[in-house]
Amino acid sequence: MLCSSSRRILGCRSLAVFAISVPKFYIPRHLSSVPKFYIPRHLSSVPKFIVSGLPRSSSIPFSFFSRKPILFLVKSASTMASQSKKEPTSxxxxxxxxxxxxxxxxxxxxxxxxxxxxxxxxxxxxxxxxxxxxxxxxxxxxxxxxxxxxxxxxxxxxxxxxxxxxxxxxxxxxxxxxxxxxxxxxxxxxxxxxxxxxxxxxxxxxxxxxxxxxxxxxxxxxxxxxxxxxxxxxxxxxxxxxxxxxxxx
Incomplete structure (x- = not known):
């Protein structure tokens, strides 16, 4: 079930953090395999968002009774583009x-x-x-x-x-x-x-x-x-x- 903090995005213009609680399951290695109920509903309306920071090497179990949320870093496409902007060389x-x-x-x-x-x-x-x-x-x-x-x-x-x-x-x-x-x-x-x-x-x-x-x-x-x-x-x-x-x- 989604925790209450998952119903808002926290952060600044180009960076946001969202949190979800998970039962006694694990986080898959790739985001594409995360079931939809793990993602807060309102994020589906935010265009071109890229989620980073998921662990890739192993799954992480969480207690069903834990209320501590999992925090994910969310970077907008514009931020990613500005970071990849070519530095002048001449x-x-x-x-x-x-x-x-x-x-x-x-x-x-x-x-x-x-x-x-x-x-x-x-x-x-x-x-x-x-x-x-x-x-x-x-x-x-x-x-x-x-x-x-x-x-x-x-x-x-x-x-x-x-x-x-x-x-x-x-x-x-x-x-x-x-x-x-x-x-x-x-x-x-x-x-x-x-x-x-x-x-x-x-x-x-x-x-x-x-x-x-x-x-x-x-x-x-x-x-x-x-x-x-x-x-x-x-x-x-x-x-x-x-x-x-x-x-x-």
Whole structure:
């Protein structure tokens, strides 16, 4: 007979627990062979539920007089799907927003060498970095180099403008022709997934967190993060590393 606790599901959104009492029988090794009266009636109305946690190696006898319920873990199909979701293995697995709000699948950069950098408009490093980024882009863009710039306002509040203002600043003052994306957080709980991946792939000297504006990551043609450069490292000093990945002399 079903116990009273079997008439409700206990738990959270993606996880639930239900309990049933059993007489002096045993739990079969496979769920498919459990008689229907073992399953609470209301569970039949819950779609796509998967029951796990049943013992497979042996049967377990329970006393007929015991009121202690058997607890089963119930996982929804959506939970199982999220657990099986493929983890990103390269930069090409991400989709990001550009400065105009459009989705950009980074797989379009397969076969390209990438420099990914968090930029700011009011930083002491702005002039030198933007100037050198434009120079190195002009020199190698036809040979397979792409620069992906991500504005960030987390360091000294030095990127306070809108996306439109940032675009105008970079494109008008520094003639930036490389793509500039939506403003993001690069540290903290709200850090962009792409930056979580970059930081986990290449940590810094004092931990993986981004230290300041114009931290630069170098990515090969397969989307692997191969190097990381400090904010004070000039883009032109990265030229030999870039040429090596491009395969040019």
């Amino acid at each position: 930069i090409h697995d991400f989709t990001v927003k550009d400065a105009r709000g459009n989705d950009v699948d980074l797989s379009v950069y397969k076969g390209k060498v990438l420099v990914i950098v968090n930029v700011a408009s009011q930083c002491g490093l702005t002039n030198s970095n933007y100037t050198e980024l434009s120079k190195i882009y002009d020199k190698y863009k036809d040979q397979g180099l792409e620069i992906l710039a991500f504005p960030c306002n987390q360091f000294g509040q030095q990127e306070p403008g809108t996306n439109e203002q940032i675009l105008e600043f970079a494109c008008t003052r520094f003639k930036a022709e490389y793509p500039i994306f939506d403003k993001v957080d690069v540290n903290g709980q709200n850090s962009a997934p792409i930056y979580q991946f970059l930081k986990s792939s290449k940590g810094g000297i004092f931990g993986s967190g981004i230290k300041w504006n114009f931290t630069k990551f170098l990515v090969d043609k397969e989307g692997n993060v191969v190097d990381r450069y400090a904010p004070t490292t000039s883009p032109l000093s990265m030229e030999n590393d870039i040429k090596k990945l491009l395969g040019v002399s």
